Structure formats: structure tokens, C-alpha cells
Amino acid sequence: MPAATGLSPEILAKYQPVIGLEVHVQLLTQSKAFCGCRNEYGGEPNTHTCPTCLGLPGALPVLNKQAVEFAVLAAKAIGCEIRETSIFSRKNYFYPDSPKGYQISQFDKPIAENGVIVVPDAQGNPKRIGVTRLHMEEDAGKSLHDGFADSVSRTYIDLNRCGTPLVEIVSEPDLRTADEVFEYLTKLKEILLYTAVSDCNMEEGSLRCDANVSVMLKSDWEARGAAAYGTKAEVKNVNSFRYIRSAVEYEIERQIGVIEEGGRVVQESRLWNSAEGRTFSMRSKEQAHDYRYFPEPDLPPLVVGPEWQKQILSAMPELPEARRARLSAEYGLSAQDAATLTTTRSLGDRFEVAAKTAKSPKRVASILLSEITMRLRAAEIEFEQSPVTLDGVVLAADLAEAGEISSKQLKQLLDACFAEGKDFAYIYDRDKPQQISDTSAIEAMIDEVIAANPAQVAQFKGGKRTVAAFFVGQVMRLSKGQANPAVLNELVVKKLDA
Structure with missing residues (x-):
């Protein structure tokens, strides 16, 4: 990607970027954090609210037990240590979509700390990215901005998301x-989806990311380490991983440009404009003391003791990396196939159900990852809408493994399944393609093709052995695609050599 600021690669190479991320994840509970209102996206504005959401006098918060359990699951999945006693605090700030004038959050005693997420570095080697903390808090409402033909801008407040x-x-x-930012977020989202604590839907705001970016001269970094960190700017609320990567790239280059021109990077919050491909200033960045944190007086300390932790963690699924290693060992899958089959928990579950009954789990993996996935993408549907069920995949894999259908016949049958919306068993029983594996029958067809093409035989005899593919194709056409490819290839070469 060319430099957004027009700086030369030599100038960019002088600097060391330093990036930290703050990821906000909405939990998939049925009710809100501190009240009984429905926790769901959308709805008529200001209909999923109550006195607690609205911060009305006398309304008291009551902590959602399931939210605590989901927070513990998420924290342990990324390797955090659970704090047995954590404290809720008030984070004070005024904004129209926060009617209480403060946010209930956690400050100096969060529920979890000291985790790690492993990502590939530029050379593909594993790199450990530390997770400082995971803490619980409540979301704010939404400000909806609208402009009218009379040039008057209006802002509406929807408090459904409050709490x-x-x-x-x-x-x-x-x-x-x-690129490391992109890999970190991809890995984090994958882990959270496996634990089912959130749907991580960025379009609906279930997962939002702020990136803190700073740069320093590499010479300072090598001499002083973290003491040389530059002033950071925060890029807020970018709604896709692709845009986050672009925003971070731009911000790194912008800050280097400021320093190269003799300026000073300002600590501020910035927004990403995807249409223009740049960040722009939003407001000066607050410090922790600006929020005047103090312990939430209406909530007691949160105690998650060993017994409760044990009960919560009994629901922990096998996580992606462990599952990949097991699938490779148990079913002989390549690392790439195991990784692809475990990108989502549901795909991994489907594969394992099918693999337990199939003659060849590797053949099942191949059909799922190539033939089925390709057709799902073309049809723009998910596996849940696929006309070919898991039983159909197993049947297709078993037939192909036994040599009863060729790869070409498999493709034709699957094409018919998706075109007609029918499962594989129905199409196969109806069309019943038969693969010819009888050597005498295939030899007779080869003899016929050789007799009809003396020029190509002469080319083969003259040393052009690649012409064997011509004879294979002619026999396939003669057999209407039913000749067993493995047997055919072997016999064609043998016949020509004779």
C-alpha cells in the first residue's frame, strides 16, 4: 500500500510504531447489565428502557449474573487471571446519550488481568500480545445525527442501548x-465466538475497537525502550477490521509526517473517514483523572470465588488452537485444512459429526472445504441453507473414496444438487452415474483412441510424453466421463509405451 502521506520508505523505516487496542464487546445476555430490560439490537427508539437505564432518581442497579459468567468465560479463553474480588466504579462524564452523567465500569480492580493472544508476525512466527485487563462495564445510548434540506442539523437520542x-x-x-492489529482482532473475535459470549457483529456495534497509535525513532527505541514511547492518538469506533488496518496504517504515516516536518503529535481522539481514507481530529484525549473515578456506592464488591469459577468454566468449549491440533492428529488433516475447518465453531462441529461416520475424514474435509464451500459462496448462502446435508457430504465422500464416482461426476452431482435444491442422496439415486473401473473395458477404449490418432502416437514415441493427456481426454469423452481416472492414466501410459 503506498504511503498515505507520500513519505518515502526510507523515512518510514526510521520510525518504530507502537500500538495498543481497546476492544469493547457487547455480551449476549437476555437482559441488560443492571436491570431487567431486554438486551437486543434495534427496536423502536427508547422502548427498551426503564428508570435504571434512564438514570432516574431512586433507581438502583442490580448486577446481571449471566454477564459476570460471560465475562469470566471470555477472560479465561484469552488466558487472563480472574480477580476473586473486583470493584465497580463510576466513570463520570457528560454526554447526551449517557443520562446518568456517569458510566458504571471497573477501574483499579477489574475482574481479570494478564492475558495473552498469539498472532503471527511478519515472518509467520508466533508473537505473544499481552492483554492488560478485561473489565466489565455498561454501554451508552446512541446519538443519531440528521441533516435536513433547511440546512439545520438535528440530533436524536436513542437510549435502547443504555445499560x-x-x-x-x-x-x-x-x-x-x-497487519498485527488485523491478526490480533481476527484471533480475538474467533475466540469470543467460540465461547458464545457475544455475536461480535461489528455492523450492529457488538464489537468496537479503539486503536492507540504512537511512533518514535528506532534509535530512541533501541536506546531507551518503553521510556521513548511517543505521544499517542486514539482512533475510535472503526466498524470493520479492514478499515482498522487502513486507519492504523494512515495514522502511523500521519504522525511520522508531523514529526518530520518539525511538529508535535497531539494527544487526541480521532475518527476514521473511510471515504477519504484518512483520520481526522474529534476531541482532545481525556486522561483517567478527567473521569473522576470513584467506587460505585450502589453496588457491593463482586466476588467470584473458586467454586463459582469452576462452575462457570465447566461451560468452556474446546478453543480453536487446541481443536486444530487435535483434528490434525486425530484425522490426519493438514494444518491449513484444520485451521479452515475451525474458523467457526459450527463448521468444526459439522465436520466432526460427518467425520465420525465417513470412511475417509480427509475426503470429507476436502469436499466441505472445496466443493461445498465454493458453491455456498456462489449462491451467497450459509451452510444452514445448503441443499447438501452432512449426510449428503458423507455419502459423496464415501462414493468418491470407494472409486464409485469420479471427481468430475462428483462435481456434476453437486452442481445438480445446488441447481435443484435437492440433497446429494436424491440426485445420486436418480442419476446413478457409474464409474468404469474394469481394466478390459478401459483398455478397449484406449485401443480405439490410439488407432484413430496415429499422429499423436508418433509424437509420444518421439519423446513428447505430455501428449498422454490427449489420450486420457479422448477416452474420457468416449466413456462419457465414467472411466476411472486413476486406472485410465496408468493404462494409457502403459499402452503407449508398448
């Missing part, structure tokens, strides 16, 4: 490139 339970996951400033 939605969140966890904020704060990384150490261990990230150095925009």
Missing part, C-alpha cells in the same frame, strides 16, 4: 504493525 453489558479488553502496547 447493555460490555467487556472492554485492553491490550499491552505490543503491536507494531497494522
Whole structure:
């Protein structure tokens, strides 16, 4: 990607970027964090509210037990240590979509700390990115901005989102490139989806990311380490991983440009404009003391003791990395196939159900990852809408493994399944393609093709052995695609050599 600021690669190479992420994740509870209102996206504005959401006098918060359990699951999945006793605090700030004038959050005693997420670095080697903390808090409402033909802008407040339970996951400033940011977020989202604590839907705001970016001269970094960290700017609320990568790339280059021109990077919050491909200033960045944190007087300390932790963690699923290693060992899958089959928990579950009954789990993996996935993408549907069921995949894999259908016949049958919306068993029983594996029958067809093409035989005899593919194709056409490819290839070469 060319430099957004027009700086030369030599200038960019002088600087060391330092990046830390703050990821806000809405928890998939049925009710809100501190009241009984429905926790769901959308709805008529200001209909999922109550006196507690609205911060009315006398309304008291009551902590959602499931939100605590989801926070513990998420924290342990990223390797955090659970704090047995954590404290809720008030984070004070005025904004129209926060009617209480403060946010219930956690400050100096969060529920979890000291986690790690492993990502590939530029050379593909594993790199550990520290997770400073995971803490619980509530979401604010939404400000909806609208402009009219009379040139008057109006802002509306929807408080349905007020009180939605969140966890904020704060990384150490261990990230150095925009690509590492992308990998970190991808890995984090994958883990959270496996635990089912959130749907991580960025379009609906279930997962939001702020990136803290700073740069320093590499010479300062090598001499002084973290003491040389530059002034950071925070890029807020970017709504896709692709845009976050672009925003971080731009911000790194922008800050280097400011320093190269003799300026000073200002600590501020910035927003990403995807249409223009740049960040722009939003407001000066607040410090922790600006929020005047103090312990929430209406909530007692949260105690998550060993017994409760044990009960919560009994619901922990096998996580992606462990599952990949097991699938490779148990079914002989390549690392790439195991990784692809475990990108979502549901795909991994489907594969394992099918693999337990199939003659060849590797053949099942191949059909799922190539033939089925390709057709799902073309049809723009998910596996749940696929006309080919898991039983159909197993049948297709078993037939192909036994040599009863060729790869070409498999493709034709699957094409018919998706075109007609029918499962594989129905199409196969109806069309019943038969693969010819009888050597005498195939030899007779080869003899016929050789007799009809003396020029190509002469080319083969003259040393052009690749012409064997011509004879294979001619026999396939003669057999209407039913000749067993493995047997055919072997016999064609043998016949020509004779």
C-alpha cells in the first residue's frame, strides 16, 4: 500500500510504531447489565428502557449474573487471571446519550488481568500480545445525527442501548504493525465466538475497537525502550477490521509526517473517514483523572470465588488452537485444512459429526472445504441453507473414496444438487452415474483412441510424453466421463509405451 502521506520508505523505516487496542464487546445476555430490560439490537427508539437505564432518581442497579459468567468465560479463553474480588466504579462524564452523567465500569480492580493472544508476525512466527485487563462495564445510548434540506442539523437520542453489558479488553502496547492489529482482532473475535459470549457483529456495534497509535525513532527505541514511547492518538469506533488496518496504517504515516516536518503529535481522539481514507481530529484525549473515578456506592464488591469459577468454566468449549491440533492428529488433516475447518465453531462441529461416520475424514474435509464451500459462496448462502446435508457430504465422500464416482461426476452431482435444491442422496439415486473401473473395458477404449490418432502416437514415441493427456481426454469423452481416472492414466501410459 503506498504511503498515505507520500513519505518515502526510507523515512518510514526510521520510525518504530507502537500500538495498543481497546476492544469493547457487547455480551449476549437476555437482559441488560443492571436491570431487567431486554438486551437486543434495534427496536423502536427508547422502548427498551426503564428508570435504571434512564438514570432516574431512586433507581438502583442490580448486577446481571449471566454477564459476570460471560465475562469470566471470555477472560479465561484469552488466558487472563480472574480477580476473586473486583470493584465497580463510576466513570463520570457528560454526554447526551449517557443520562446518568456517569458510566458504571471497573477501574483499579477489574475482574481479570494478564492475558495473552498469539498472532503471527511478519515472518509467520508466533508473537505473544499481552492483554492488560478485561473489565466489565455498561454501554451508552446512541446519538443519531440528521441533516435536513433547511440546512439545520438535528440530533436524536436513542437510549435502547443504555445499560447493555460490555467487556472492554485492553491490550499491552505490543503491536507494531497494522497487519498485527488485523491478526490480533481476527484471533480475538474467533475466540469470543467460540465461547458464545457475544455475536461480535461489528455492523450492529457488538464489537468496537479503539486503536492507540504512537511512533518514535528506532534509535530512541533501541536506546531507551518503553521510556521513548511517543505521544499517542486514539482512533475510535472503526466498524470493520479492514478499515482498522487502513486507519492504523494512515495514522502511523500521519504522525511520522508531523514529526518530520518539525511538529508535535497531539494527544487526541480521532475518527476514521473511510471515504477519504484518512483520520481526522474529534476531541482532545481525556486522561483517567478527567473521569473522576470513584467506587460505585450502589453496588457491593463482586466476588467470584473458586467454586463459582469452576462452575462457570465447566461451560468452556474446546478453543480453536487446541481443536486444530487435535483434528490434525486425530484425522490426519493438514494444518491449513484444520485451521479452515475451525474458523467457526459450527463448521468444526459439522465436520466432526460427518467425520465420525465417513470412511475417509480427509475426503470429507476436502469436499466441505472445496466443493461445498465454493458453491455456498456462489449462491451467497450459509451452510444452514445448503441443499447438501452432512449426510449428503458423507455419502459423496464415501462414493468418491470407494472409486464409485469420479471427481468430475462428483462435481456434476453437486452442481445438480445446488441447481435443484435437492440433497446429494436424491440426485445420486436418480442419476446413478457409474464409474468404469474394469481394466478390459478401459483398455478397449484406449485401443480405439490410439488407432484413430496415429499422429499423436508418433509424437509420444518421439519423446513428447505430455501428449498422454490427449489420450486420457479422448477416452474420457468416449466413456462419457465414467472411466476411472486413476486406472485410465496408468493404462494409457502403459499402452503407449508398448
